[in-house]
Amino acid sequence: MKMATDYSLTRLANRRHRRTLWLRGLHVDIPLLAGLLVLAAVGLTVLYSASAQSGDMLGRQLIRLGLGFGAMLVLAHIPPHHFRRWTPWLYGLGVILLLAVLVMGEIGKGAQRWLDLGVIRFQPSEIMKLAVPLMVAWYMAERPLPPAPKILLMAALTLVVPALLIARQPDLGTGLLVASSGLFVLLLAGVAWRLVFTVLALLAAVAPVFWYFLHDYQRERVITFLNPEHDPLGSGYHIIQSKIAIGSGGFYGKGWLNGTQAHLDFLPERSTDFIFAVLGEEFGLIGILVLLLIYFFIIARGLYIATQAQSTFTRLVAGSITLTFFVYVFINIGMVTGLLPVVGVPLPLVSYGGTSLVTMMAGFGILMSIHTHRRLLSS
Amino acid sequence: MAPRTPLKDHLRETHLFTSRVLIALVMVGVLLVVVVARLIYLQIISHEHFSTLSENNRVNIVPMPPTRGLIYDRNGVLLAQNLPAFSLELIPEQVKDLDQTLAALAQLIAIGEDDLDQFKKRLDQRHPFEAIPLRLRLSEEEVARFAVNRHRFPGVDVGARLARDYPLGELAVHAVGYAGRINEADLKVLDVSNYRGTTHTGKTGVEKYYEDILHGQVGYQHEETNAVGRVLRVLERRLPTPGQNLYLSLDVDLQMVAELALTGKRGAVVAINPKNGEVLVAASLPGYDPGSFVNGISTKDYDLLRRSPDQPLFNRLVTGQYPPGSTIKPLVALAGLEYQEITPHSSTFCPGWFSLPGDDHRYRDWKKEGHGSVDVRLAIMRSCDVYFYDLARTLGIDRMQKYLGYFGLGRRTGIDLPGEVAGLLPSRDWKRSARRQAWYPGETLITGIGQGFMLTTPIQLAAATAMLASRGEVWRPHLLHATQPTSTSRLLVQPPLRTGKVPISDGANWDTVISAMEGVVHDPGGTAKGINRGITYHMAGKTGTAQVFGIKQGEKYKASELAERLHDHALFVSFAPVENPEIAVVVVVENGGSGSGEAAPVARAVMDRYFANKPGS
Structure with a gap:
């Protein structure tokens, strides 16, 4: 009996070993990856319609x-303790770059978000999206929790x-x-x-x-949010048109490529920040529920990964990245449906646009790294 | 209290973290439910509202104005038509620099101050993406010159529109009228939804009176547009119903004769068929070119017309009010016969003046030495004033007013022209309410010879003459002969409208008066004997001379000493043939002097042409 048990346990361990081998070899969280791939596919489908069937835009979004996904996979293969070691340096670099941008912004005119490094132009604020939660988690992980006021x-x-x-x-x-x-x-x-x-x-x-302390355009946005009709052809136009698009979609939607609001140019920024309205118009409430379900699945998986994480640092980082992802989703949908003021936040993995997409995928890379580099406590 | 030495309690931290994650998950769930609730509100509850908005966004309803009906005379001669006219049009939304574009265009095509003024006026009251005409009536050369340079002017184009055109120009302008640009005053009266897209509406004459028939019903085109208003495709189309064509009872040939005969004078000529009230001639002179009003007359030209002492814009037919003068006498005579105050054979002595008992004021006869003893026939033939002073006195103003009222005096005839006035048939009541004065017996006398307060319009006189000719038949005078829904359909002839009959107890009374009127023309003693040379038909007529300027007691009217404007108006009423009247002609020549000399020949010319054109003559 004992032998048999041992034998079966070994077999089980072997099977498990094979699976973990394959997993450890790749360091990929299959459910999270699956969720993200489905989301990307849905995003491309909507973008194809929103971009007026532009193969060109679709190609660039694919790239x-x-x-x-490349950045995600690369980061997923770096063990989490490396991130922990790099965190202060990354944070420091981010602050310096932000100061650099600010100084150049003083020289240049208006909004200065981009740093031109000759070859690449990028926004230092994107670094901070990851560096800040990492840094706060790094700081907290050393101290007993719940944290003292100081x-x-x-x-x-x-x-x-x-x-x-x-x-x-x-x-x-x-x-x-x-x-x-x-936070x-x-x-x-x-x-x-x-x-x-x-x-x-x-x-x-x-x-x-x-x-x-708000800029005029920011105040305008808040006023517009509170009463979009106050300037229906000016600042209120976005939100009115997007509400029309979503509302006219109804339960089943007007069908893919059939959204009149989007295709007749009534909906502004329809492939970027307001792409959710295209989804709502063409796929209706059904389509939106499917999308929300995908998001919920990814968030739930992220939070699960956080609870399974083995150190305070990884726990806090995983949880923060996941919740920030949700904030993106909520702010974007809230803005497009008129629940929140208009702030330029893209719909993760659906909106057309680059930098924030790569940052977000990098965050998922960290999540995967945390999940796939766990040591088995029992062994 | 935090411990002095920080010690990490891993189990507690894990529990704390897990509980926080659970709370976060619940928060995520709650917020997602909020989002879903919002979407249910937008997509299910308010779905219909937003669908409508979306449809309105997408579909633009563009009106298609109907083509205005044509106007013909009774023989099918075109009086008003629509011609394609090219105009330079501009869509301000598509023009980057308006001032610069206007300047550059002015170098290619002559654009006057007036054009620019009109353009700027319309710029303020247009709809978005509406093309605004900048120059109208481009010549072919101008169209070609622009076409070559079109690429330099985005948003500017040559538009072809149908413009109202009056091929006969001034002829019968006061009857036909004209259609001009719709202005704010018009918008208050017109059915705005039916006039979406229509630029012109009838302003005067038949063009205005029959606006409803001429205009037609607007059509619509549902166009799918994008956010900048570009038309992508036409979804639905309801074609406009064109306006109906009108066939007027006017006879252009007779009209020409009448206007020619009156050239250089001010006045009016009306010819009516006494058998049905059809108006054959409706001339009011001087006229003006209706074409100049179609696309807005320049202020300068308009001022010229408006300030002209000849008042070319004044429609004398229905708004000109003249004392009928002696032309009223046949009707007064009829009243006398009817009320049996006179008989065909009773006579009155005319010493050349008439006085009321107990008053030494002398009411003069036009013939200073008097007519001697005259009966009713002679009194009409020679237009003896004293006979009618006497008759008026015996009739009294009340009976006279009542009887003249049967002939429609003092009332609008109801002719199908806008702005008709009622004239004035004085009475005691009228004088009490209008002048707050009692009626004086002397006023009865001068009413008997068509002077004093009495005022008639040419159309009223013509209608009354037609009643006389038809022996009491009252037909409403009208210009509309028939309508034609489309150019290929059959004419729908308007039935004439009989509105009454002049009461008469003895039909012979008609004979007495008509025979006397025949004498006016054909008898060597008639006042209009001057026009009877070579006449081939029997004409009945009555001359009239209406005083414009009061001559003081004891003075003599001397035309040469008075300014032309104070000369008497010359009038003539007539009909023919006496045996079976077919045409009644009334002529008024302002300040013409004498009815026999100035007005009667015009009537003769019109009638001559009428009988010459008549088949079988």
């Missing part, structure tokens, strides 16, 4: 997706500084996203709810003061 203050500083620098560019949307990615780390680390609500109440109290 970006390739780059993104530690919290330091952690808050590490996320507020880059967020403010980005907001000064001015890119309020990204600034808020970066700040929230850091998620704090929340997951176990900040007392009492403190969270106190801060929220304080923020609400100083919101009117904050109003004075």
Whole structure:
């Protein structure tokens, strides 16, 4: 009996070993990868229609997706302790680049978000989307949780500084996203709810003061959000047209490539920030529910990975990356459906556009790395 | 309290983290539910609302204006038509620099100050993406010159529109009228939805009176457009119903004769068929060119017309009010016969003046030495004033007003022309309410010879003459002979409208008066005997001279001493043939002097042409 048991256990272990071998050889989380691939496929389908069947745009988006998935796979194969070691350097580099952009922005005119390195132009704020949660997690992981007030203050500083620098560019949307990615780390680390609500109440109290620091176009967006009809052909046009597109889609939608709002140019930015409206118009509520289900699956898987992570650092990073991903989804859909003011946040993996896609995929790479480099505690 | 030495409690941290993740997952779920609720609101509850908005976005309803009906005379001679006209048009949305474009265009094609003024006026009140005409009536050379340079002017194009055209120009302009650009005043009256896309509407004459028939019904084209208004395809089309063609009862040939006879004078000629009220001639002179009004007359030209002392814009036919003068006498005589105040043989002595008892004011006869003893026939033939002073006195204003009222005086005839006025048939009541004065007996006398307060329009006189000719038949005078829904369909002849009959107790009374009127023309003692040379038919007529300027007691009217504008109006009413009247002609010549000299020959010319054209003569 014992022999038989041992034998069967060995067989089981062998089978498991084979599977883990294959997995460890590749360091890929199959459910997450599957979810992302399905999402990318849905995104390309909608983009094909939104771009007026432009093969050219579709090709470029495919290349970006390739780059993104490539970055994800590369990062997935780097063990998480490397990330932990690089975190302070990455964060430091990010802050320096942001300062550089700010200085160049003073020289140039208007919004300066891009850094031209001769060969590549990129936005340092994209680095910060990952560097900030990594840094906050790095800082917290060394300390006992829930964090002490002094530690919290330091952690808050590490996320507020880059967020403010980005907001000064001015890119309020990204600034808020970066700040929230850091805040998620704090929340997951176990900040007392009492403190969270106190801060929220304080923020609400100083919101009117904050109003004075907003740029005119940002104020315009808030006014437009509160009352889109106040300038239906001006700033309210986007949101009115996107609501018309989604609402006219109904339950079943008008059918793929049949969205009149999108195809007759009524819907602005239909292949980028407002692509969700194209989906809503052509595929209806059904199509949207399918998309939301895919997003929910990816988020649930991300959170599962976070709970399975073996160190505080990896736990906090995995959770923050996943929740930030959800924030993208929620802000974008909220904005397109008129629940939130218009902020330039793309719909992850569906919107046409590059930089943020690659950053997001890199984040999923880190998630996969965390999940696939676990040591078996039992052995 | 945090411990002095930081110690990590891994189990506690894991539990804390897991609980936080669970809370986060719940939050994610809640927010997704919020999103779904929002989408259910947008896509299910408000679906219909947004569908409508989406449809409105997409589909543009473009009106297709109907083609205006044509106007013919009774013989099919074209009076008003639509001709393609080329105009330089501009869509402001598609022009980058308007000022520069206008300047560059002005070097190619002559664009006047007036054009620019009109253009700027329309610029303020247009719809988006509407082409605004900049220059109208381009010549073929101008069209060609622009075509070569078109590439330099995005948003500018040559548009072909149908423009109203009046091939006979001034002829019968006051009857036909003209169609001009719709202005704000028109918009208040017109059915705006039916006039979407229509640029012109009838302004005067038949063009205005029969606007409803001439205009037609607007059509629509549902066009799918994109956000910048570019038409992608036509989804649905409802063709416009063109306006109906009108055949007027006018006879262009007679009209020409009448206008020619009146050339250089101010006045009106009306010819009516007494058997049905059809108006054969409706001339009011001077006229104007209706074509100049179609696309907006220049301010300068308009001022010229408006300020002209000859008042060419004044439609004398229905708005000119003249004292009928002696032309009223046959009707007064009829009243006298009817009320049995006179008989065909009773006579009155005319010493050349008439006085009311107890008043030494002398009412003069036009013939200072008097007519002697005259009966009703002679009184009409020679137009004896004293006879009618006396008759008026015995009749009294009330009976006279009542009887003249049967002939439609003081009332609109109801002719199908806009703006008709009622004239004035004075009465005690009228004077009390309008002048706040009692009626004086002297006023009765001058009413008897068509002077004083009494005013008639040429159309009224013509209608009354037609009633006389037809022995009391009252037909509403009308210009519309027939309508034609499309150019290939059959004419729908408008039935004439009989509106009443002049009450008369003895039919012989007609004979008495008509025979006297025949004498006016054919008898050597008639006032219009001057026109009877070579006449081939029997004409009945009555001359009239209406005083414009009051002559003081004891003075003599001397035309040569008065300014032309104060000369008497010359009138003539007539019909023929006496045996079976077919045509009644009324002529009014303003300040013409004498009815026999100035007005009667015009009537003779018209009638001559009428009988010459008549088949079998």
